[in-house]
Amino acid sequence: MKYFAHALAVLGFMSVMLPAQAHAADDEIGIGEFASMTGATATFGISSDEGARLAVEEINAKGGVLGRQIRLIVEDDQSKPEEAVTAVQKLINQNKVCAILGEIASSRSLAAAPVCQRCKVPMLSPASTNPKVTKVGDYIFRACFIDPFQGGAMAGFAMNQLKLGKFAVFYDVKNDYSVGLREFFSEYVKTHGGQIIADESYSEGDQDFKAQLTKIKAAGPEAIYVPGYYTEVGLICRQAKELGIGVPMLGGDGWDSEQTFKIGREAVNGCYFTNHYSPDEDRAEVKDFVEHYKKKYTGKTPDAMAILGYDAMHLMADAISRAGSTKGKAIRDALAATRNFPGASGSITIDADRNARKPIIVLKIEGDKAKFVATIKPN
Amino acid sequence: MIHLFTQFPHLAEFVQQLINGLSLGAIYALIAVGYTMVYGVLRLINFAHGDIYMIGAMTGIYAMTQRPDWSGAGLSMVILLALSGLVLLGAASQRWRGRKCEYLVVIALLLAEVAVLGFVPWRHGEPCPPSWLTFVMVLGGAMLASGLLGYQIEFIAYRPLRNQPRINALITAIGVSMFLEFGGQRYFGATPQAFPQLIPGLEQHPDLFKFGPLVIPKVDTLILCVALLMMFALRHIVMKTRVGMALRAVSHRFDTAALMGVDVNRIVSFTFVLGSILAGTGGILVAMRSPKVDPIMGLLPGLKAFVAAVLGGIGSIPGAVAGAFLLGITEVMVAGYFPHGSQYRDGVAFVILIGVLLVKPSGLFGSNASEKV
Amino acid sequence: MELPAPIIACRASAGVWAAVLRSNWLWPLLLLTLLPLGALVENENCVNPYFAHIILLCGINITLAVSLQLINGISGQFSLGHAGFMAIGAYLGGFATLTYSVLPADVSGDPFRSPGGVLWFGLALLVVALLAAGALWLLFILIRSSRRIHPAMPPIFMLLVILWFVIDRAIGYQLEHPAWYLLWTRGWSGLPRLLDFVIHAGMSPAARVSTWLPHSWCKPLCLLTALLIAGTFAGLSGLLVGLPTLRLRGDYLAIATLGFGEIIRVGILNTEPLGAATGLSVSIYPNAADSGAGLSAHYIFPWIFGAAVAATMVIWRLAKSAKGRAIRAVRDDEIAAAAIGIDTTHHKVIAFVIGAFFAGVAGALYAHLDGYLNTNEFAFTRSIELVVIVTIAGLGNIWWTVAVAIGLTWLPEILRDPTLFAIGKNSHKAGLFVQYCKQLGEFRMVIYSVLLIAIMLARANWPPLRAMCQRWLALVRNHPPNGAC
Secondary structure (H helix, E strand, O other), X not given: OOOHHHXXXXXXXXXXXXXXXXXXXXXXEEEEEEEOOOOOOHHHHHHHHHHHHHHXXXXXXXXXXXXXXXXXXXEEOOOOHHHHHHHHHHHHHOOOOOEEEOOOOHHHHHHHHHHHHHOOOOEEEOOOOOOHHHHOOOOEEEOOOOHHHHHHHHHHHHHHHOOOOEEEEEEEOOOHHHHHHHHHHHHHHHHOOOEEEEEEEEOOOOOOOHXXXXXXXXXXXXXXXXXXXXXXXXXXXXXXXXXXXXXXXXXXXXXXXXXXXXXHHHHHOOOEEEEOOOOOOOOHHHHHHHHHHHHHOOOOOOOHHHHHHHHHHHHHHHHHHHHOOOOHHHHHHHHXXXXXXXXXXXXXXXXXXXXXXXXXXXXXXXOOEEEEEEEEOOO | OHHHHHHOHHHHHHHHHHHHHHHHHHHHHHHHHHHHHHHHHXXXXXXXXXXXXXXXXXXXXXXXXXXXXXXXXXXXXXXXXXXXXXXXXXXHOOOEXXXXXXXXXXXXXXXXXXXXXHHOOEEEOOOOOOOHHHHXXXXXXXXXXXXXXXXXXXXXXXXXXXXXXXXXXXXXXXXXXXXXXXXXXXXXXXXXXXXXXXXXXXXXXXXXXXXXXXXEEHHHHHHHHHHHHHHHHHHHHHXXXXXXXXXXHHHHOHHHHHHOOOOHHHHHHHHHHHHHHHHHHHHHHHHHHXXXXXXXXXXXXXXXXXXXHHHHOOOOHHHHHHHHHHHHXXXXXXXXXXXOHHHOHHXXXXXXXXXXXXXXXXXXXXXXXXXXX | OOOOHHHHHHHHHHHHHHHHHHHOOHHHHHHHHHHHHHHHHHEOOOOOHHHHHHHHHHHHHHHHHHHHHHHHHHOOOOOOOHHHHHHHHHHHHHHHHHXXXXXXXXXXXXXXXXXXXXXXXHHHHHHHHHHHHXXXXXXXXXXXXXXXXXXXXXXXXXXXXXXXXXXXXXXXXXOOOOOOOXXXXXXXXXXXXXXXXXXXXXXXHHHHHHHHOOHHHHHHHHHHHHHHHHXXXXXXXXXXXXXXXXXXXXXXXXXHHXXXXXXXXXXXXXXHHHOOOXXXXXXOOOOOEOOOOOOOOOOHHHXXXXXXXXXXXXXXXXXXXXXXXXXXXXXXXXXXXXXXOOOHHHHXXXXXXXXXXXXXXXXXXXXXXXXXXXXXXXXXXXXXXXXXXXXXXXXOOHHHHHHHHHHHHHHHHHHHOHHHHOOOHHHHOOOHHHHHHHXXXXXXXXXXXXXXXXXXXHHHXXXXXXXXXXXXXXXXXXXXXXXXX
């Protein structure tokens, strides 16, 4: 009994000897996806996964890519950046995927991108807007606009359309996306003659924002820019209303979720946010997508993450077929050469920085729904 | 007075921050009172207390939005409920072949819980429309659920360890807390859920008083009133009733109280149930205030409430409330007046904790118990 | 005639060494036989890199669990803040190799080239930290000496100092050049500037020294220096945690250490150079070899293995030594130990320092393994996982801790994917059992918690349970013959 523990420990060390074989798909093309299916920003992951799976279904129904069917392997990163790293490592090393569909949230894309770059596996992010993501390396791409454009677009809309001059910014200090948007919004406002009279921060996961909101209220802004994720945004709007702050709140694409309305309820009415698409848009591709999505997912209206996931999957499949092989370098070059790819959310052209240039939609929340207000095209 | 506030906006801001601090403190007070009661009687830091608060909020959501779908596995559920009901009846007299069988009650409760949680096919539906009746029923349901849960936790996890060194009970408490949190994440889903509106008109007109730039919201006043009411009610129970006398005896000296004829098990269960009811109420009230509920929402408020209880003197109920208000005000002042203070918010509680433990471990209102050799 | 003292000492020590070897043959033997297995781990063709990663994590967890066993089990101070020590080691070690192991003249920016730079960073940080600590300690002594004026003065002075700090920072936090009287603000911004100055002053000589070293020695030396720096600073923070908490007992100590762990985490979260909330991507020390086996110090396996073995051996020998007996005496009855003459302060603090040292080393290895650090990984949850390992193994058992650490590192991976050990191509067609295991894997943390509660309850009720089992066994084995009673 005395040496039992010794024996166990020895056995443990001996576990090195065990052979193992990783699963390799032979007649299928394995594409990995890591998304936040659970956790704080679960609707992002669930939506983009639903869009991607709809796309995979469509592609496989038409015969697949290069004569082979696509197998989408999904890993949940629980809305945590450290889990994103583990998920991507597992996808690359264990499941041996040839490409990865990356995260919606910029923080998690930033955490996982170095792994993909190091292992030379192309990563395509459907909706990460922070510019740092594609700067990690030449294997990292994105299929959406970037935050300098988004921050500037909202600032421009607020100053020109809503005729506002004094802004307060309330950003999430733990979130790269939020920090970036705050920087670009403030820069645009200052260079175009506006004022940032209050600059407060909160942390993801906080429940009480009244201390900072009181400070903001005392400064007297005409609008408050809250470039956070929907989980806190709903609470912030409610507490702002409780404190008697009547000015409109402005936001970014992190607001796009049904939870914003469920948590914020009355308080989010009259707020504006920038997004990648609106289900009310007049274009045929959007209407088609919304119809197919509703059919597959029983009446659920798709949000921006769904359409972006759908477009990213189609773009990836198109790149693989243009590359003619599943080698990482070939797919990477094909992605970099994408010109005017007809995505449902707009035409996608990948520029020299591996970003896409797409228009921004501004939406206004009125009574539980986000209504289309304006489109801002990239210059 | 409104002129005063409009003349000196900084004063208005300061007073508003004080009000914010008091309302945050009231939330901590609701949880801290339960902590301090349990510690006073058992000398046990009940880590699971914050999770009972979470269960209260979750019960509220389930009560309002889930409907049972009777068509499916209703039969097995009915059988299980009937079984547990029978066992409950049989054990209600707590006599089975002449011996006390409290464990049968606990088994019956567990069976009922398994039936309700696992076998009844719940369907997500539209939330009930807000009304005062709904509020009372949901509050009552949350109190019941958290009270029962507290009783079961005490019976299963803490009672067998009563004569062991306190560390073992602490580790078990951590285990229970982990079980509730991660089990909650598996069962309820790790995604935050929205708590529906309970009191009609609360969202449309959230403010109670408006003194110029100063605003006092209704929900916060409600929480404050409930916290103070609880404090006075508990003090009355502890100081003026027979049960309270027995409670004080047990907290002073376990074995001697037993020698004097006090049923220690019953008193300890009573303490736990009372504390858990308070936590459950706190859960509902806070969910009304910030309607984002997720299974790990109890971790940090639980820890902060413990710090508040230590600050006020652990074992003393007015101390817990005072400590909670102090902690709330300090936290809000740090977040409101320090540059980037919101990042240091969570650290403030722990700095206060270490400060109190080093300088005056008995807290503000506590008594110094010297150790006998 | 008496032999001179040194000769007596030599003769005695020869006997002692023989005894030591006789009682400790098992683990050095294991070292010699298992080390070549590291070659297999390095060879990607033999073992899946995912597997290799899990084995390396085992090693790190062993180091962490054993160091926690010293603090919790042997010294009896229930610490819930072990993840804080690990965090300090991880961030400092990772930051050191990321920024300072690069030769200044090197355009390619390859890390692990300049051990001198890493060493210099460690020394500079140590000097500046000691300066700051010394200044604060002087202040503390001043406050304490005011007791001579009146016993109630120290708390008042303490409050005044805190007020002074708050006002000073409030006035000066955004000023570029704070006035001469704003001492706290000048100190707060001055310390990083002083650190930068000291580092830059000594960096070029340090880099030059590094170029003199043989090229193949640079990488291992860099890692070694980083590990030592990580361990030292973690040990120092163990000192900082251990000293104030001397008076605390049981659950108060647990909560205080929990608080310290959280304060460390929040502090790192607010430090810009350490990545703040975004996380820090540090250089990775290579894991598997592409070609051929290599049991060299250039791969991380020998380091992790070595750290695990070193930690286990050191703590095991410490526990069996006189000092270990003193520590256990302090654990069992502090007042009686003090009555005998054992310095309780020294022994309690030394347990914290040694435990924190190894935790820091493990943290630095963890940083170099994965290359990504985020403060969420060093939160309360990790401390709890380590406490679970130590508790299941039993407070005071070192070898059981090693075994349980290995087991609990493998368990979630097996549960996550039971086909991990499958041989054959059709293994991915999962059977019912495998699917059940997969679902069970998602309940991993729930199983841990139930396991913890069950083990605590079983241990508490072990005598009656054991008696019950024995009675049942007796009943089953010996049927009482008819008529006999």
